[in-house]
Amino acid sequence: xxxxxxxxxxxxxxxxxxxxxxxxxxxxxxxxxxxxxxxxxxxxxxxxxxxxxxxxxxxxxxxxxxxxxxxxxxxxxxxxxxxxxxxxxxxxxxxx
Amino acid sequence: xxxxxxxxxxxxxxxxxxxxxxxxxxxxxxxxxxxxxxxxxxxxxxxxxxxxxxxxxxxxxxxxxxxxxxxxxxxxxxxxxxxxxxxxxxxxxxxxxxxxxxxxxxxxxxxxxxxxxxxxxxxxxxxxxxxxxxxxxxxxxxxxxxxxxxxxxxxxxxxxxxxxxxxxxxxxxxxxxxxxxxxxxxxxxxxxxxxxxxxxxxxxxxxxxxxxxxxxxxxxxxxxxxxxxxxxxxxxxxxxxxxxxxxxxxxxxxxxxxxxxxxxxxxxxxxxxxxxxxxxxxxxxxxxxxxxxxxxxxxxxxxxxxxxxxxxxxxxxxxxxxxxxxxxxxxxxxxxxxxxxxxxxxxxxxxxxxxxxxxxxxxxxxxxxxxxxxxxxxxxxxxxxxxxxxxxxxxxxxxxxxxxxxxxxxxxxxxxxxxxxxxxxxxxxxxxxxxxxxxxxxxxxxxxxxxxxxxxxxxxxxxxxxxxxxxxxxxxxxxxxxxxxxxxxxxxxxxxxxxxxxxxxxxxxxxxxxxxxxxxxxxxxxxxxxxxxxxxxx
Numbered sequence: 001x002x003x004x005x006x007x008x009x010x011x012x013x014x015x016x017x018x019x020x021x022x023x024x025x026x027x028x029x030x031x032x033x034x035x036x037x038x039x040x041x042x043x044x045x046x047x048x049x050x051x052x053x054x055x056x057x058x059x060x061x062x063x064x065x066x067x068x069x070x071x072x073x074x075x076x077x078x079x080x081x082x083x084x085x086x087x088x089x090x091x092x093x094x095x096x
Numbered sequence: 097x098x099x100x101x102x103x104x105x106x107x108x109x110x111x112x113x114x115x116x117x118x119x120x121x122x123x124x125x126x127x128x129x130x131x132x133x134x135x136x137x138x139x140x141x142x143x144x145x146x147x148x149x150x151x152x153x154x155x156x157x158x159x160x161x162x163x164x165x166x167x168x169x170x171x172x173x174x175x176x177x178x179x180x181x182x183x184x185x186x187x188x189x190x191x192x193x194x195x196x197x198x199x200x201x202x203x204x205x206x207x208x209x210x211x212x213x214x215x216x217x218x219x220x221x222x223x224x225x226x227x228x229x230x231x232x233x234x235x236x237x238x239x240x241x242x243x244x245x246x247x248x249x250x251x252x253x254x255x256x257x258x259x260x261x262x263x264x265x266x267x268x269x270x271x272x273x274x275x276x277x278x279x280x281x282x283x284x285x286x287x288x289x290x291x292x293x294x295x296x297x298x299x300x301x302x303x304x305x306x307x308x309x310x311x312x313x314x315x316x317x318x319x320x321x322x323x324x325x326x327x328x329x330x331x332x333x334x335x336x337x338x339x340x341x342x343x344x345x346x347x348x349x350x351x352x353x354x355x356x357x358x359x360x361x362x363x364x365x366x367x368x369x370x371x372x373x374x375x376x377x378x379x380x381x382x383x384x385x386x387x388x389x390x391x392x393x394x395x396x397x398x399x400x401x402x403x404x405x406x407x408x409x410x411x412x413x414x415x416x417x418x419x420x421x422x423x424x425x426x427x428x429x430x431x432x433x434x435x436x437x438x439x440x441x442x443x444x445x446x447x448x449x450x451x452x453x454x455x456x457x458x459x460x461x462x463x464x465x466x467x468x469x470x471x472x473x474x475x476x477x478x479x480x481x482x483x484x485x486x487x488x489x490x491x492x493x494x495x496x497x498x499x500x501x502x503x504x505x506x507x508x509x510x511x512x513x514x515x516x517x518x519x520x521x522x523x524x525x526x527x528x529x530x531x532x533x534x535x536x537x538x539x540x541x542x543x544x545x546x547x548x549x550x551x552x553x554x555x556x557x558x559x560x561x562x563x564x565x566x567x568x569x570x571x572x573x574x575x576x577x578x579x580x581x582x583x584x585x586x587x588x589x590x591x592x593x594x595x596x597x598x599x600x601x602x603x604x605x606x607x608x609x610x611x612x613x614x615x616x617x618x619x620x621x622x623x624x625x626x627x628x629x630x631x632x633x634x
Binding site for chain 1: 211248278301306307310336339342343346393394396397404405406408409412
């Protein structure tokens with residue numbers, strides 16, 4: 001592991017506030033677009049916004065952007081297992 | 097630094113004798129012992145429930161208990177045995193005590209979190225005791241909907257709260273072990289020099305951390321639907337009853353591996369020691385531990401073959417269930433190969449470990465039957481299933497627990513136990529277990545359903561045999577309490593390594609000092625450096 005990878009400097013207050021503001025803006029966009037009839041695009045747009053918000057939380061608030069690889073691996077493992085649960089359950093549901 | 101002090105240090109037991117010193121300790125060894133006391137208490141609650149059920153089943157008529165009481169008994173037996181004994185049995189006791197010792201550390205990574213896990217466990221246990229005093233719960237340990245959410249008039253939410261809370265103690269323990277193994281290994285102790293017990297704890301911890309939150313969420317959803325009538329599992333409210341089973345078994349099948357992986361770790365240590373040989377195929381043993389932990393997450397649907405799940409999902413889950421037999425078989429073959437040309441001796445821990453292998457094989461092979469879709473249709477909800485999972489969870493896992501108690505007893509207490517009594521108890525336990533549960537395979541195969549307090553007369557002989565076996569098993573469980581109690585007070589003093597075993601835990605005194613080692617240890621070679629020619633013991 002490179003020395004740089006082992007460093008873990010927390011983001012400053014400014015970065016936290018900006019991220020929070022970004023999350024609020026995305027929330028407003030999600031709510032606002034829900035009132036515009038876009039058909040299936042509504043769903044895609046909302047899911048896209050949800051993904052961006054989740055990434056912001058993970059990268060900034062959960063410090064994954066500056067974490068060591070093993071910590072990132074732990075987060076990826078959580079996602080992998082959640083995906084396992086969702087995929088196998090939904091695969092069963094749609095083939096009933 | 098205290099570890100290099102020349103003066104003799106008091107053992108972790110002699111540091112202080114006050115109750116307060118035990119209840120506020122951060123020492124992983126003392127916390128392990130706190131867990132031993134707690135899980136032994138809950139083991140006996142659940143065992144008494146089982147004993148009453150076996151007395152009821154002596155006769156075909158339901159003449160001792162009401163059907164409702166019987167339902168409550170098997171529920172408390174299941175809930176307490178699974179969450180308050182088996183899940184914490186080896187990890188929270190021997191894992192806590194041994195993991196830092198085996199990797200040459202002074203303690204776990206988060207000692208306060210470790211103590212918190214025991215208090216959280218105790219709080220969960222308190223909820224279960226309150227549930228019992230209030231009148232019990234009758235849903236079965238699986239809390240299946242819609243019975244739990246719509247029909248049961250018993251104390252479902254209180255019981256769920258207990259299980260919800262105790263789950264966090266598992267998560268705390270798992271998290272602690274993962275970080276401890278990553279960050280606190282002694283110099284020279286690289287990953288492939290770790291004892292298999294440590295690997296087993298690590299694999300178990302991954303399962304605990306990844307699966308337990310799903311159980312917590314599932315039980316919370318049950319409580320929400322039951323109290324607030326929010327539609328999650330009830331189709332009338334837009335829910336899906338099978339969703340509960342998916343979520344529940346996503347945790348509860350891997351939970352079987354939380355019970356059995358640590359047992360596999362124990363058996364690997366014991367067999368290597370009493371065969372005087374390194375474990376055969378060490379790396380394959382590591383990969384199979386991790387393989388079981390990962391593949392074990394993909395087989396949950398085999399609990400739902402007749403529940404109305406999709407036929408295609410049933411086929412996939414059946415194939416995946418067959419797959420998990422591969423790493424399990426690798427382990428059995430490698431333990432057997434370790435014995436080959438070893439200098440084998442049959443001390444009590446070894447008898448228990450060999451008992452583990454035999455019972456694990458029986459439980460595993462009948463698991464293959466149940467993984468087969470067509471056979472499972474006939475066998476689901478019969479005593480065949482009861483016998484199968486008891487062979488794994490009681491036969492195998494509890495035999496390994498007793499193997500661990502005897503193997504590390506001298507290290508934990510600094511005392512030796514009477515070997516002849518211990519061998520007798522091991523043999524009685526093996527005989528009693530088989531007498532109790534093998535007839536249940538036959539009864540189940542003949543079609544006797546589980547969870548009824550009465551049954552047709554043609555099953556009577558098998559049930560009498562089973563109840564007789566339960567009585568023998570009870571004797572085998574009480575015997576160690578007596579002779580280990582004697583050993584605690586009167587047993588001869590043990591040296592640092594009475595079995596002549598390898599491993600860092602045997603290099604420190606028995607019992608170890610507060611900080612485990614006088615000097616920080618260094619590791620220069622692989623584990624299990626046994627010399628076959630050396631013979632037994634110093």
